[in-house]
Amino acid sequence: MHSTSNQDYRNDDDCDNGNHAVATNEETTIPDSIACPQQVTDICFHTTKPAIIVGDILGKVTLYSYDDEGKVHELRTHEHHKKTIRCVRVTADGQTMFTAGKDKSWCKVDLESGALLHEQSKAHEGAIYSAEVIDSNVMLTGDEDGVIKMWDMRRLPGPVMELKENDDYISDMVCHDDRKHLLVSSGDGTLSCVxxxxxxxxxxSELFDSDFLSLAIMKNASKVVCGDGDGTLQIFNWGEWGNVSDRYPGHSGSIDSMLPLSEDVICTGCEDGKLxxxxxxxxxxxxxxxxxxxFPIQSLTLSHDGALIASASHDEHVKFWKTPDVDKVTVGSHSKRKGKKVGKHEKLKERKAFFNDL
Known part of the structure; x- marks a missing residue:
């Protein structure tokens, strides 16, 4: 079955402004949604080819391709991890894949041959929760205990950096284009710059009342946006990490994932199942x-040509959507809204325990 087109969701009552028309590329063919045998935990488009990589709750990583007619083809499956896949990342040149899991290990795989290039077992004392790839040689991992490690493939087996500055899980990591600064969000309600x-x-930053779950660097790296567990976008000025410069409530649940589409526009994946x-x-x-x-949106990713967005949720499906034409987005005149922080959702406190039970 083909994924539903964007047009079907444009006037949802949950929008701030239902009158905005967002243009899409009508020539883009939407691939079939992927019905996975197990719950999907992370996805990542190939960075140079029409392909997508899917990690699941049993530790399997599957590579799929899609053609011009929207047909999806399973290419191969990797089973290097013994427990849930937490992160799947592909290097910019498309040659290498990094995976990390709840089994505390990470793997480096050659995407052309499928060969396992390196397996770092017992990389952390706690289960790995997030990862960020700098290039084919350098990767960072964050675990459930708030520990961040940096790995250089040329200086293994140990990490070249280890930091413990957080009291809870490292939920997301994003590297600046200069490759000198790493932004880190944590379940303890802080944003850090490494x-x-x-x-x-x-x-x-100061300690916020709600978990920080997702990150995006915006406005030509002058702003950093954090999605939190209360459905608020917390906005920081670059370099002024102590406190927010603006906040924007409006989501009806936790903002579990974010995907920048331009310097001004992001796609958010929410606990209520909406993008x-x-x-x-x-x-x-x-x-x-x-x-x-x-079902909450677990992961978002943008295709190598920018034409497609893929999303994964607890419904065991990977779905594809046409990327809106962000240049034609018109902003409502009464759209800016500020609000005070609200109490943390109790179920967000059980986020880590949920994955552990699985």
């Missing part, structure tokens, strides 16, 4: 561009 070159913490197109500063939820029903 100087990769100097291998030390540069600054950490939203959001304009940042001025702040406005422009439209609903997809849905997984009532």
């Amino acid at each position: 100087n990769i070159k100097n291998r030390k913490l540069e600054l950490q 939203r197109l959001v304009h940042i500063l001025p702040n406005s939820i422009e439209s609903i561009i997809g849905s997984h029903g009532d």
Whole structure:
């Protein structure tokens, strides 16, 4: 069955403004949704080819391709991990895949041959929760205990950096284009900036009431957006990490994933199962561009040509959507809205325990 087109979700009542028309590339063919045998935990498009990589709850990583007619083909499966896949990442040149899992290990795989290039078992004392790839030689991992490690393939077997500056799980990591600064969000409600070159913490925000779950660097790296467990986008000025410069409530549940589409527009994946197109500063939820029903959006990824967004949820499906034409997004005149922090959702406190039970 083909994924539903974006048009079906544009006037959802949950939008701030239902009158915004978001243009898409009508020539793009939407691939069939992928019905997976197990719950999907992370996805990542191939960076140079029409292909997508899917990690599941049993530790399997599967590579799929899709053609011009929208047909999806399973290519191969890797079973290097013994427990849940937490992260799948592909290097910019498309030659290498890194995977990390709950089994505390990470693997480096050649995407052309499928050969396992390296397996780092017992990489952390706690289960790995997030990862960020700098290039084919350098990767960072964050675990459930708040530990961050940097790995250089040329200097294995140990990490070249280890930091313990957080009291809870490392939920997301995003590297600046300069490859010198790493932004880190944590379940303890903080945003941290790590100087990769100097291998030390540069600054950490004050402690917020809600978990920080997802990150995006916006506005030509002048702003950093954090999605939190209360459905609020917390916006920081670059370099001013102590406190937010703006906040934008509006999501009906935790913002579990974010995907920048331009310097001004992001796609958010929410606990309520909806993918939203959001304009940042001025702040406005422009439209609903997809849905997984009532299942939370676990992961978002953008295709190598920018034409497709893929999303994964607890419904055991990977769905594809046409990327909206962000250049034609018009922002509502009354869209900017601020609000005070609200109490943390109790179920967000059980987020880590949920994965552990699985």
